[in-house]
Amino acid sequence: MNHETIKxxxxxxxxxxxxxxxxxxHDELNRIDDLVATRxxxxxxxxLFRSGDKFSSLYAIRTGFFKTCVATEDGxxxxxxxxxxxxxxxxxxxxxxxxxxxxxxxxxxEVCVMPYDRIEDLSRxxxxxxxxxxxxxxxxxxxxxxxxxLLGSMRAEERLAAFLLNLVQRLHARGFSQSELILRMxxxxxxxxxxxxxxxxxxxxxxxxxxxxxxxxQRHVRIMNTxxxxxxxxxxxxx
Amino acid sequence: MNHETIKxxxxxxxxxxxxxxxxxxHDELNRIDDLVATRxxxxxxxxLFRSGDKFSSLYAIRTGFFKTCVATEDGxxxxxxxxxxxxxxxxxxxxxxxxxxxxxxxxxxEVCVMPYDRIEDLSRxxxxxxxxxxxxxxxxxxxxxxxxxLLGSMRAEERLAAFLLNLVQRLHARGFSQSELILRMxxxxxxxxxxxxxxxxxxxxxxxxxxxxxxxxQRHVRIMNTxxxxxxxxxxxxx
DNA sequence: CGACACCTTGAAGAGGTTCAAGAAATGTGG
DNA sequence: CCACATTTCTTGAACCTCTTCAAGGTGTCG
Numbered sequence: 001m002n003h004e005t006i007k008x009x010x011x012x013x014x015x016x017x018x019x020x021x022x023x024x025x026h027d028e029l030n031r032i033d034d035l036v037a038t039r040x041x042x043x044x045x046x047x048l049f050r051s052g053d054k055f056s057s058l059y060a061i062r063t064g065f066f067k068t069c070v071a072t073e074d075g076x077x078x079x080x081x082x083x084x085x086x087x088x089x090x091x092x093x094x095x096x097x098x099x100x101x102x103x104x105x106x107x108x109x110e111v112c113v114m115p116y117d118r119i120e121d122l123s124r125x126x127x128x129x130x131x132x133x134x135x136x137x138x139x140x141x142x143x144x145x146x147x148x149x150l151l152g153s154m155r156a157e158e159r160l161a162a163f164l165l166n167l168v169q170r171l172h173a174r175g176f177s178q179s180e181l182i183l184r185m186x187x188x189x190x191x192x193x194x195x196x197x198x199x200x201x202x203x204x205x206x207x208x209x210x211x212x213x214x215x216x217x218q219r220h221v222r223i224m225n226t227x228x229x230x231x232x233x234x235x236x237x238x239x
Numbered sequence: 240m241n242h243e244t245i246k247x248x249x250x251x252x253x254x255x256x257x258x259x260x261x262x263x264x265h266d267e268l269n270r271i272d273d274l275v276a277t278r279x280x281x282x283x284x285x286x287l288f289r290s291g292d293k294f295s296s297l298y299a300i301r302t303g304f305f306k307t308c309v310a311t312e313d314g315x316x317x318x319x320x321x322x323x324x325x326x327x328x329x330x331x332x333x334x335x336x337x338x339x340x341x342x343x344x345x346x347x348x349e350v351c352v353m354p355y356d357r358i359e360d361l362s363r364x365x366x367x368x369x370x371x372x373x374x375x376x377x378x379x380x381x382x383x384x385x386x387x388x389l390l391g392s393m394r395a396e397e398r399l400a401a402f403l404l405n406l407v408q409r410l411h412a413r414g415f416s417q418s419e420l421i422l423r424m425x426x427x428x429x430x431x432x433x434x435x436x437x438x439x440x441x442x443x444x445x446x447x448x449x450x451x452x453x454x455x456x457q458r459h460v461r462i463m464n465t466x467x468x469x470x471x472x473x474x475x476x477x478x
Numbered sequence: 479c480g481a482c483a484c485c486t487t488g489a490a491g492a493g494g495t496t497c498a499a500g501a502a503a504t505g506t507g508g
Numbered sequence: 509c510c511a512c513a514t515t516t517c518t519t520g521a522a523c524c525t526c527t528t529c530a531a532g533g534t535g536t537c538g
Contacts, residue, residue, distance in 0.1 A: 070384045074473050078388040092384065094377035101384060120370070124363045131359070137376040138333035144383035145309045145331065145340060149317040151390035152434035156526070187485065195391035197527055202486050218485075218535075234313050395494070426517065436495055441518055457503070457517075 009033045010112075018086025018174075019060040019112075021132035028126050035122060035129075036060075036112040048089070048103040048111060055093025057115045061085050064109020065184040068092075069192070070101045079193035081143070082106070082167070082185060085174060088136050106184040151195045154233075159194040160204045161232040164214070168223060179226070183219040248272045249351075257325025257413075258299040258351075260371035267365050274361060274368075275299075275351040287328070287342040287350060294332025296354045300324050303348020304423040307331075308431070309340045318432035320382070321345075321406070321424060324413060327375050345423040390434045393472075398433040399443045400471040403453070407462060418465070422458040 010020050011029040020032060039062065042048050048059060051071065066083045080101060083089050093099040094116070123130035150159055164181075172178045183190070191201045208214045213229060215222040223229065249259050250268040259271060278301065281287050287298060290310065305322040319340060322328050332338040333355065362369035389398055403420075411417045422429070430440045447453045452468060454461040462468065 070388050072388065072473065076388065076392045078384075078391045080384050080387050091377055092381050095374045095381055100381050120366070120373075124366070124369060127359070127363065130363060134359075134372075134376070135334045137373070137380065138330055140380050141376065141383065142331050142334055142339050144380065144387065145317075145319050147387055148319050148383065148390060149309050149311065149315065151387060152317045152431065153315045186483095192391065198485080199487085199528080200526060203526095206486070234311065425515095437517080438496080438519085439494060442494090445518070 010036060013062075015060070015062060015086045019088055021128040024126070024128050028128060031122060031126060032129065035114045035118055037115050037118070038113045040111050040113050042105040042109045042111065044105055044107050044109075046105055048105065048109075049093070049099045050102045051100055053093075053099045055090070055097050055099055055116065057113045058088055058090040058119060059103075059111040059113060060088050062110040062112055064111075065106045066103050066109065067106055067185060067189055067193075068101045068103050077192060079185075079189050081147070082193065084170060091137055091140055106189075156194075156196050156200050156204050157207070158233050158235075159196065160190075160201065160208070161229040163190065163194055164221065164223065165226070165229050165233065179223045181221050181223075183221060249275060252301075254299075254301060254325045258327055260367040263365070263367050267367060270361060270365060271368065274353045274357055276354050276357070277352045279350050279352050281344040281348045281350065283344055283346050283348075285344055287344065287348075288332070288338045289341045290339055292332075292338045294329070294336050294338055294355065296352045297327055297329040297358060298342075298350040298352060299327050301349040301351055303350075304345045305342050305348065306345055306424060306428055306432075307340045307342050316431060318424075318428050320386070321432065323409060330376055330379055345428075395433075395435050395439050395443050396446070397472050397474075398435065399429075399440065399447070400468040402429065402433055403460065403462065404465070404468050404472065407465075418462045420460050420462075422460060 010016055010032050013020075016022075024032065037057070040048075040059075042064065048066065049055075061083055063085055066089060067079050068081050068083065068089060069077055069079045071077045083103075089103050089111075090099070092101050119129075119133060123133050150162055154162065167183075168178060168181050171181055185193075187198045187201045187205075191198045194201070196204075205214070205216045208229075209216050211228070213223070213225045215224060249255055249271050252259075255261075263271065276296070279287075279298075281303065287305065288294075300322055302324055305328060306318050307320050307322065307328060308316055308318045310316045322342075328342050328350075329338070331340050358368075358372060362372050389401055393401065406422075407417060407420050410420055424432075426437045426440045426444075430437045433440070435443075444453070444455045447468075448455050450467070452462070452464045454463060
């Protein structure tokens with residue numbers, strides 16, 4: 001067993017608890033290792049897959065940061081999410097055997113390539129994996145419900161506050177600061193995700209800064225008052 | 240084999256091709272019949288499940304019409320979708336073992352109750368079913384991408400036009416008219432789904448009517464000019 | 479250093495919301 | 509079956525949030 005083999009094993013991966021089921025026995029863990037065919041590096045700005053591409057695999061993000069976005073013929077573009085280490089992308093491709101969105105690396109990234117055939121085969125044999133795959137999909141559905149709520153019912157400040165809280169919470173779950181973060185995406189991309197124009201994003205950041213809620217220096221953000229952000233998102237609760 | 244048994248069998252259901260995998264052999268078809276534990280009637284206005292409810296089953300709609308919606312503590316409410324015969328609801332519950340949205344019948348409905356345990360067990364044995372379950376989830380993810388695009392980048396008229404086209408297309412796939420439909424939901428619910436106020440929904444309907452694109456009489460809508468609606472959704476393509 | 483992409487800010491304008499009132503449909507009880 | 513209450517929908521006018529247009533600032537990289 002050479003070094004590379006060890007490196008590729010899920011059973012040795014420190015992200016395992018994020019992207020793989022827990023509570024598997026030794027035998028099951030060994031089988032899970034077969035899921036990852038290869039690793040793939042994606043340079044910042046490059047696409048992992050593109051709308052229309054043949055679907056073959058799901059991808060677990062090991063390092064780096066992605067956006068996914070859908071586009072229409074007439075040039076409309078919508079960022080549908082930002083994904084970080086431990087998250088799985090590519091689920092959109094299952095239904096039609098083709099991807100229906102683009103996945104673009106916002107910083108140099110490495111992903112584990114998990115051929116869908118293998119996932120299917122293995123999750124018919126390992127109940128824990130089957131369950132896990134279903135949960136990942138269900139989680140994505142629920143996440144998107146949250147985005148729909150945001151886009152359908154929140155105003156600009158509420159959207160940006162919710163966005164920042166969500167980002168920092170996910171980063172914190174990965175061992176990063178609760179209050180400081182580096183935005184890997186541009187204002188444009190934030191705006192696309194939140195359904196607002198770049199100028200509105202910028203203005204809203206400035207407003208938060210004026211109010212002492214955050215400190216913003218380009219893409220470096222420090223949250224000075226988390227509660228204030230929560231109160232903005234959930235106006236009722238702060239009376 | 241009594242009459243009731245025949246009625247409950249998926250293999251005899253005329254909606255089979257909508258909610259069940261196709262291309263199964265005889266043996267597999269018989270096993271699929273075990274998926275549906277019971278049928279359940281839901282009266283107009285009643286909920287099939289509610290946010291917080293324990294998750295146990297997925298539901299295939301046999302007849303009737305549902306909305307799903309998420310809510311926040313502070314009273315925000317967002318309709319996340321409208322579902323009709325042949326569509327499956329309840330996927331939101333898988334990830335946390337609890338439902339995270341409400342499913343409300345907008346007209347008297349009947350659903351097939353498919354206990355999730357059985358789906359798991361059976362889809363480990365019937366490859367076609369496994370594949371089908373994955374596709375259903377993936378389809379829902381892709382659908383929600385479309386809604387995000389709508390909410391994030393479209394203006395009121397575009398949203399309503401896209402909504403009508405989507406509805407009528409789905410109804411047509413079920414054998415109904417391409418141009419006429421009865422809205423099962425209120426203006427309020429349309430507005431919630433599309434991220435607009437009820438007054439805006441009403442005004443936009445009136446505008447379409449003034450322009451001769453649709454005829455609207457309360458909840459009865461007749462589409463007079465489908466192309467015009469398409470041109471509204473896709474402004475580039477109509478130059 | 480200069481070119482370029484990215485971000486911020488101001489002012490004017492448009493689209494959608496809010497508030498208010500009335501009309502149309504639906505439901506209820508006598 | 510009708511009168512009345514209630515819900516749902518429509519329409520108008522004022523207002524507000526966000527967008528658009530424009531210009532200038534900041535940071536980055538060859």
